[in-house]
Amino acid sequence: MMQGAAPVGESWITGLAATCGGDATALLPILHEAQERFAYIPRAVMQQIARTLSLPLAQVEAVVEFYHFFSSQPRGRYDIFFSSCVIDRLRGGDESARLLCERLRVTPGGSRADGVVSVRHTSCTGMCDQGPALLVNGHAIAGLDRERSEQMASLIERRIPLREWPRGLFRIAGNIRRSGPLLSGEIPPGAALQRALSLGRKGLLERLERSGLRGRGGAGFPTALKWRACREAPGEHYVVCNADEGEPGTFKDRELLRRHAHAVFEGMTLAAWVIGARRGFLYLRGEYRFLLQHLEQVLAERRGMGLLGERIGGGRDFGFDITIRLGAGAYICGEESALLESLQGNLPRPRNRPPYPVTHGLFGQPTVVNNVESFAAAAHIALNGDRWLTARGTEHSRGSKLLSISGDCARPGIYEFAFGTPLEEILDACGARDLLGVQMGGPSGNWITPAEFQRSLAFEDLSSAGALMVFGRERDLLEIVHGFSRFFAHESCGFCTPCRVGTGLQARLVEKLCLGRGCDRDLERLRSLGELMSATSHCGLGQSAPNPVLTTLAAEPQRYRKRLNSTAFTPDFQPLRELRSCGRRE
Amino acid sequence: MNGPTFTIDGRSVPFTEGQSIIQAAREAGIYIPHLCYHPEFRPHGSCRLCVVEAGGRSVPACSTPAVAGQQVRNRTERLDRMRRTLVELLFVEGNHFCPACPKSGNCKLQAVGYWLRMLDTPFPYLFPRRELDASHHDVLLDRDRCIFCELCVRASREVDRKNLFAIGGKGTRCRLLVNSPDGRLGSSGLSLGDRALQVCPTGALLPRKGAFHVPVGRRLYDGRSIAESDE
Numbered sequence: 074m075m076q077g078a079a080p081v082g083e084s085w086i087t088g089l090a091a092t093c094g095g096d097a098t099a100l101l102p103i104l105h106e107a108q109e110r111f112a113y114i115p116r117a118v119m120q121q122i123a124r125t126l127s128l129p130l131a132q133v134e135a136v137v138e139f140y141h142f143f144s145s146q147p148r149g150r151y152d153i154f155f156s157s158c159v160i161d162r163l164r165g166g167d168e169s170a171r172l173l174c175e176r177l178r179v180t181p182g183g184s185r186a187d188g189v190v191s192v193r194h195t196s197c198t199g200m201c202d203q204g205p206a207l208l209v210n211g212h213a214i215a216g217l218d219r220e221r222s223e224q225m226a227s228l229i230e231r232r233i234p235l236r237e238w239p240r241g242l243f244r245i246a247g248n249i250r251r252s253g254p255l256l257s258g259e260i261p262p263g264a265a266l267q268r269a270l271s272l273g274r275k276g277l278l279e280r281l282e283r284s285g286l287r288g289r290g291g292a293g294f295p296t297a298l299k300w301r302a303c304r305e306a307p308g309e310h311y312v313v314c315n316a317d318e319g320e321p322g323t324f325k326d327r328e329l330l331r332r333h334a335h336a337v338f339e340g341m342t343l344a345a346w347v348i349g350a351r352r353g354f355l356y357l358r359g360e361y362r363f364l365l366q367h368l369e370q371v372l373a374e375r376r377g378m379g380l381l382g383e384r385i386g387g388g389r390d391f392g393f394d395i396t397i398r399l400g401a402g403a404y405i406c407g408e409e410s411a412l413l414e415s416l417q418g419n420l421p422r423p424r425n426r427p428p429y430p431v432t433h434g435l436f437g438q439p440t441v442v443n444n445v446e447s448f449a450a451a452a453h454i455a456l457n458g459d460r461w462l463t464a465r466g467t468e469h470s471r472g473s474k475l476l477s478i479s480g481d482c483a484r485p486g487i488y489e490f491a492f493g494t495p496l497e498e499i500l501d502a503c504g505a506r507d508l509l510g511v512q513m514g515g516p517s518g519n520w521i522t523p524a525e526f527q528r529s530l531a532f533e534d535l536s537s538a539g540a541l542m543v544f545g546r547e548r549d550l551l552e553i554v555h556g557f558s559r560f561f562a563h564e565s566c567g568f569c570t571p572c573r574v575g576t577g578l579q580a581r582l583v584e585k586l587c588l589g590r591g592c593d594r595d596l597e598r599l600r601s602l603g604e605l606m607s608a609t610s611h612c613g614l615g616q617s618a619p620n621p622v623l624t625t626l627a628a629e630p631q632r633y634r635k636r637l638n639s640t641a642f643t644p645d646f647q648p649l650r651e652l653r654s655c656g657r658r659e
Numbered sequence: 660m661n662g663p664t665f666t667i668d669g670r671s672v673p674f675t676e677g678q679s680i681i682q683a684a685r686e687a688g689i690y691i692p693h694l695c696y697h698p699e700f701r702p703h704g705s706c707r708l709c710v711v712e713a714g715g716r717s718v719p720a721c722s723t724p725a726v727a728g729q730q731v732r733n734r735t736e737r738l739d740r741m742r743r744t745l746v747e748l749l750f751v752e753g754n755h756f757c758p759a760c761p762k763s764g765n766c767k768l769q770a771v772g773y774w775l776r777m778l779d780t781p782f783p784y785l786f787p788r789r790e791l792d793a794s795h796h797d798v799l800l801d802r803d804r805c806i807f808c809e810l811c812v813r814a815s816r817e818v819d820r821k822n823l824f825a826i827g828g829k830g831t832r833c834r835l836l837v838n839s840p841d842g843r844l845g846s847s848g849l850s851l852g853d854r855a856l857q858v859c860p861t862g863a864l865l866p867r868k869g870a871f872h873v874p875v876g877r878r879l880y881d882g883r884s885i886a887e888s889d890e
């Protein structure tokens with residue numbers, strides 16, 4: 074790391090741009106490099122980058138301002154981000170943040186005057202099974218207890234460079250608690266591809282179709298249908314793997330990528346072969362930077378085995394390779410069209426649809442975007458036949474699903490369950506008892522009360538892209554909802570009115586309730602705001618942002634009532650809050 | 660009638676293949692409220708005011724293609740209520756002091772507020788702190804009044820061919836960026852004749868001289884509502 078070096082000479086920019094293809098897709102990697110070199114991205118450097126990539130300066134500036142992990146103002150040499158995920162906070166995140174800040178004499182949200190450390194919060198870092206967690210200069214540290222906090226403080230005060238910190242500090246546990254066909258199955262590299270080559274493209278698509286595989290990233294769109302539509306669209310085709318895994322409480326792709334990277338890449342290669350793509354991207358969330366080296370190594374292995382590159386499988390007509398792009402902290406980048414914009418070096422804002430990515434995706438060309446788990450499952454189906462999937466599950470939800478279970482349970486971690494499994498059974502398996510309720514699918518999902526625990530895991534019943542957050546009876550429902558509403562206010566991309574303003578107002582109103590200052594009218598305002606956001610928002614983020622409020626308000630109105638002020642009207646103006654913000658510059 | 664038609668609130672509306680609901684509606688003389696839409700530019704879809712009901716869902720009329728035979732609902736109580744709330748959100752999000760704003764009477768945000776009978780809002784004002792840019796000789800950029808419709812961004816890029824604006828930031832921290840070396844309007848090359856300046860629906864981008872040449876009472880929306888005078 075060459076932190077503090079003066080922003081002179083732009084040869085590293087041109088060099089990096091050249092290795093990245095020289096176009097706007099190089100923007101993210103170059104910004105990562107700049108942030109690492111200078112601990113921020115000086116305007117002079119933005120100008121150099123804009124010149125090199127022939128982009129408007131304001132576009133570079135806009136992109137820098139958008140992502141949590143880029144900064145246009147100097148940050149500390151040790152730049153710390155605490156996870157503000159509700160689950161990390163249940164596990165004592167606030168306390169460990171306070172302790173570390175105290176030891177380092179820095180206030181959260183600020184930088185120390187000597188420029189050595191800066192501290193702020195970011196959304197869930199994907200370590201809910203082993204939180205509280207933080208990132209230091211982009212590297213994850215989990216299980217942050219008193220001892221680890223002391224250790225970090227001491228390393229920082231002694232100015233020990235990050236690369237000399239004890240490796241153990243960065244260890245991330247796997248926490249795989251229950252395996253099924255996906256987690257215990259092994260695909261010898263190239264085996265699924267070889268089987269597919271013998272089936273032919275049509276044969277593979279039919280097999281995938283018979284299996285009934287539905288996308289694992291949330292919406293549950295049939296994968297075969299997506300590949301087929303993309304294959305039929307004219308143009309230069311692309312394959313993109315969505316490894317943004319930004320939904321708080323979700324961390325199953327983390328372990329799939331760590332243990333089954335070959336299967337994921339093989340699934341991507343199959344898609345490429347079916348649709349006729351020569352280039353693929355894996356978009357990895359910035360928080361998972363610790364996986365980068367391993368993934369690059371697996372890609373290198375595959376190139377060595379002739380499973381990537383020109384003439385894959387010895388065939389004449391099939392060449393394909395995969396590039397990994399690292400995100401920089403923005404939940405919206407998990408939304409597929411925002412992800413594509415991010416890859417292209419644009420502001421990651423969801424596109425207007427139609428057209429959809431299958432016909433107009435990356436660079437406006439036909440693109441298959443699938444979740445990590447979907448690609449891995451496709452590889453297994455190619456190798457083992459559709460029975461591999463159809464042997465389990467329900468009529469509309471075939472196979473098994475990975476769940477990331479976190480919160481108040483004895484054994485948080487990753488569980489593979491067949492679709493159709495009752496929630497009771499799942500909660501039993503992870504050792505969850507005496508519950509207030511669970512949040513299925515993370516903040517954008519729904520609140521499920523114990524009365525509904527006999528419902529089961531399925532697209533047509535309790536659907537989840539992977540998160541299952543468990544809350545014990547002693548927890549404060551409103552505080553949980555407050556955490557979720559702050560998450561959305563923090564992550565709204567700001568494109569459309571209902572979400573940009575609505576998420577901010579929603580978080581304020583819930584805060585007011587939490588402080589015991591709410592009145593009847595506030596519940597009414599929350600309901601109408603929620604209705605507006607879900608009906609008129611441009612993308613899934615704003616449409617689902619009111620879910621935690623609306624579903625808890627419907628299921629547990631008495632918990633809200635109990636907290637209301639007895640007067641009919643209470644002002645929104647909060648003197649203490651305003652006083653606090655007086656001294657603060659935005 | 661030959662070509663395809665659909666209905667808006669029961670009225671038959673002809674359209675040509677590929678037209679959006681709002682385009683067809685305009686040609687038929689039906690007003691659908693909007694702020695970020697402008698017939699000269701590609702639809703943007705950010706203000707959400709043009710929300711209509713089609714196919715059982717709420718969709719933006721600016722970026723939803725018209726479909727033959729479809730029944731679209733535009734003026735329902737629910738839709739107008741949602742639109743009114745959207746305008747309220749735009750008002751509470753910025754700092755809009757209409758009586759002191761030179762754009763008053765010519766402002767689309769204000770005019771659509773009147774049209775939707777917005778009188779007050781139940782939501783708290785957010786009073787953001789936004790930077791004023793007075794560095795340009797002829798034009799003032801008052802970010803307090805910006806609603807992020809990106810009409811200036813599109814006009815500067817597509818008509819003026821100068822590419823002077825962009826939206827930066829995120830969420831309620833969004834702000835209009837000026838594409839110049841120091842990020843200020845004065846060094847940007849913006850001139851009074853730029854389309855970007857003319858299409859700004861609010862008083863965010865404002866010519867400095869001549870603010871009161873047309874007296875209050877004789878301005879664009881003083882006599883006629885926005886539905887009657889919209890281009």
Ligand SMILES: Cc1cc2nc3c(=O)[nH]c(=O)nc-3n(C[C@H](O)[C@H](O)[C@H](O)COP(=O)(O)O)c2cc1C
Pocket residue numbers: 287288289290291292293294315316317318319320404405406407408409410442443444445447448612613614
């Ligand atoms: C706000 C938002 C965030 C999303 N985040 C993710 C994500 O982190 N990972 C993912 O695979 N899909 C995510 N999705 C869904 C994707 O848009 C897309 O549907 C999915 O990647 C398609 O893959 P699949 O068909 O394999 O599920 C998100 C959607 C929204 C609206």
Ligand code: SF4
Pocket residue numbers: 405422423564565566567568569570572573610611612613614615616
């Ligand atoms: S709903 Fe929210 S995240 Fe989605 S486009 Fe609108 S502002 Fe952006």
Ligand code: SF4
Pocket residue numbers: 804805806807808809810811812835858859860861863864
């Ligand atoms: S300055 Fe005007 S035209 Fe530009 S985004 Fe703001 S309100 Fe729209």
